[in-house]
Amino acid sequence: MTPAARVQTAIEILDTIAAAARDGGPPADAIFAEAMRARRYAGSKDRRAIRNHVYDAIRNVRSAPVSGRAAMLALADADPELAVLFDGAAYGPAVITADEPRAETGLATPALLKLFDPLVGKAECAAMLARAPLDLRANRLHSSRAELATIFPDGEAITGLADGWRLPGETAAVQHAAYAEGQFEVQDAASQLAAVALAAEAGQTIVDLCAGAGGKTLAIASAINDEAAILACDTNRARLQQLPPRANRAGATQIETLLLNPGQEVAMLADRMGKADRVIVDAPCSGSGTWRRSPELRWRSTPARLDRHVADQTKLLALGADLVAPGGKLLYAVCSIIAREGRAQVDEFLTRHPGWTADTDILPDGVGRPAGRGFLLTPGHDGCDGFFLARLTSPC
Template identity: 80%
Template sequence: MTPAARLQTAIEILDAIAASAREGGAPADAIFAEAMRARRYAGSKDRRAIRGHVYDAIRAVRSAPASGRAAMLVLADADSALAALFDGSAYGPQPIAPGEPRAETGLAAAALIDLFDPLIGEGDGEAMLARAPLDLRANRIKANRDDLAALFPEGEAIPGAADGWRLPPETAAAQHPAYAEGRFEVQDAASQYASAALDAARGDAIVDLCAGGGGKTLAIASLTANEADILACDTNRARLQQLPPRAERAGATRIETRLLNPGQENAMLADWRGRATRVFVDAPCSGSGTWRRSPELRWRLTPARLERHLADQAKLIDLGADLVAPGGKLLYAVCSIIAREGRAQVDEFLNRHPGWTADSGYLPDGIGRAAGHGFLLTPAHDGCDGFFLARLTAPC
């Protein structure tokens, strides 16, 4: 493909991503992959260049643009070499006309920024959209961080994460034989901090209420040396089915999975009511803390979608509380920097549940900032995804 053809392809893919964002459809990565399957003639260099154009434009534009061209013109204004590719050549974009509209730039739409936690400042914007490093977590059942240092000497230790090792963005670590052997997992530092904050121990009875594909479930199994009983639940069959083979690879043999039917969660977890010493509620959320990895999420969030997330979060934290044994602990977490999903959700929980208390001092020194009854982690302050977490103790 010519450079101009690559640029036109990126514009077409951006059109599809913007439309999908407005409609709540497939994510950007899935759309990009499908577009490349439809263009089998594109080589690896073509794919890398097209992907670069697409994601550079997504990071630059604050909300779903009217067109992919309007988004790409933003980049062309800052790059004369890119602007020169708007040359009208075969398969390339048409020349730039005077006064053509551009997409709006910035971190996010003003109405969305107004929802951020008060701790988010002007200096956070660049870090929230920068390319994220690749974080690894050593699986204690089979390895430790020193092993990761030997495998990937180009990396560095993650501050405050005992098992964490950080590599440059897009390192192909998952292709290393040690990954297939279950010696490590790819996991952002924020998730490693949250898993450790649960303070699970050998012999605990643990519920991971929103386990998804099981990343934090496996981290908890590692931290407890495969000597705790863990029930991993979710309502998404496709995601939960990913966990058993991952657990087998990791040597985590005490994980039970349970698919929950939406609306029937209480009945389906009746055998665990009041029994769990630890409950992890990694609730579905806006994903606003993960914009480094999925910048198009800024284009997807609407007031209606946020309200649905808030309702689900309140339901799940209450459900989790019913499972906790007297004196046990619940960790509530969202990969969000929106105050209503974080500190406000915990404030409301504590008002609904007299006798429950919020813990403190469960994060490594220098990690996180106090946000109400919990802690907020951000890329600028903590070098990880944006995350809110709060550990709560049940009355005895």
Template identity: 80%
Template sequence: MTPAARVQTAIEILDAIAAAAREGGAPADAIFAEAMRARRYAGSKDRRAIRGHVYDAIRLVRSAPVSGRAAMLALAEVQSELAPLFDGSAYGPAPIAPGEARAETGLAAPALLDLFDPLVGESEHDAMLARAPLDLRANRINAARDDLAALFPEGEAISGAPDGWRLPAETAAVQHPAYAEGRFEVQDAASQYASAALDAAPGQAIVDLCAGGGGKTLAIASLTGNAADILACDTNRARLQQLAPRAERAGVTRIATRLLNPGQEGAMLADWQGRADRVFVDAPCSGSGTWRRSPELRWRLTPARLDRHLADQAKLLDIGADLVAPDGKLLYAVCSIIAREGRAQVDDFLNRNPGWTADTGYLPVGLGRTAGAGFLLTPAHDRCDGFFLARLTSPC
């Protein structure tokens, strides 16, 4: 492909990504992969170049653009080598017209910035869109961080995460035989901190209420040495089905799964009411803390979608609370930097559940900042995804 054809292809892919963002369609990675399958003539250099154009534009443009062309024109203003490629050639984009509109750039639209937790100032903005490193978590059942250091000497230890090892972005770690052997998982440092904050111990009964594909479930199993009984739940069958093969690879044998019907979660967990020592509520959210990895999430968030997340979070907190044994603990976590999903959500829970208390001091020293009754992790301050955590203790 010519350089101009690569730009035109990026424009077409950006059109599809912007439309999916507005309509709640497939994520950007899936759209890109499908576009490349439809263009099998594109070589590896073509794919890398096109992907670079697409994601550079997504990171630059603050909200879903009116067109992929408007996004690429904005990118051409900061990457001057792109402008001459709008040359009107056979497979390239049309020449740039005088005064042609460019997409607006920046971290996010002002209305979205206003929702950020007060701790998230402008000093965080660049880090929130910087490319994230690849973080690994050693599986304690059959490995240790020192093993990862030997396997990947180009990495570094993750501060505050005793099993964590950090590698440069795009490292092909999962292609290493040690991954197939279950010696490590790919997991951002923030998720490792959250899993450890649950304070799980061998012999406990634990519920992961929103387990998804089981990343944090497996981390909890690792931290307890495969010696705790864990129930992993979710309403998404496809995601929950990913857990069994992952657990087998990791050598984890004490995880049970339960598919829940939306709206019937409480009834379907009646046998667990009041008996869980620990409950993890990793609730669905805006994902605003993960923009480093999925920058198009900025294009997807609308007031209506946020309201749905807030309602789901409140419901899941109440369901999780009903499962906790007296003096047990519930960890609420969202990969969000929006105050209404974090500190405000927990304040509301404590107000409607007298007797529950918020714990303190469960993060390693120097990590996170106090945000109401919980803690906020942010990319610039903590070198990890944005996460809000609150650990709550039930009345005796």
């Protein structure tokens, strides 16, 4: 493919990604993969160049553009080498005209910026869209961070995490035999810190209410050396089905999965109520803390979607509280930097649940910042995904 043809292909893919963002369609990675399957003539260099164009445009544009061309033009206006590829050649993009629309650039729309937690200032903006590193978590059941350091010597320890090892983002770690042997998992430092903040102990009864594919479930099992019963729940069958083989690879034998039917969660968990020593609610959210990895989520943010997330979080927190035994602890976690999903959600929970208290010492020294009655992790301050964490203790 010519350089100009690569740009035109990126424009066509961006058209599909923007439409999917507006209509709730598939994520950008899935769209890109399908587009490349349909263009088998594209070589590895072509695919890499097209991907760079697509994601550079997504990171540069603050909301879903009117067209993929408008997004690429916003890049070309600041990049003369890109602009010259708009030359009207065969298979390439048409020549640029001064009056055609350009997408608006920036981190997010003014309306969305106003929703950020007060701790997220202007200094965070660049970090929010920088390319993320690759974080690994050593699985204590099979390995250690020292062993990861031997396998991947170009990495570095992650502050506050005994098992965390950070590598350059382009590292193909999962292709190493150590991954197949269960020695490590790929997991952002913020998610690892959530498992630490739960403060689980051997012999306890633990419920992961929104387990998904089980990343935090496995981190908890590793931290307690597989010495506690963990119930991993979710309403998404496809995601939850990924956990058993992952647990088998990790050597975690005390994990039970439970697929919940939406709207029937209370009935299906009736025999578990009031019995769990620890419950983690990693609730569905805007995903605003993960923009480094999924920058097109900015294009999907709407007031209606945020309202639905907040309502779901409220219900899940209430369900999680009912599962906690007297004196037990509930960890609320969202990969969000939006105040409504973080500190405000916890304030409302504590108002509705008299006698519950928020713990004040849940993260390692120097990690995170107090945000209301919880803690906020951000890319700029902590070098990890944006995350809000609050650990709440039930009255005895």
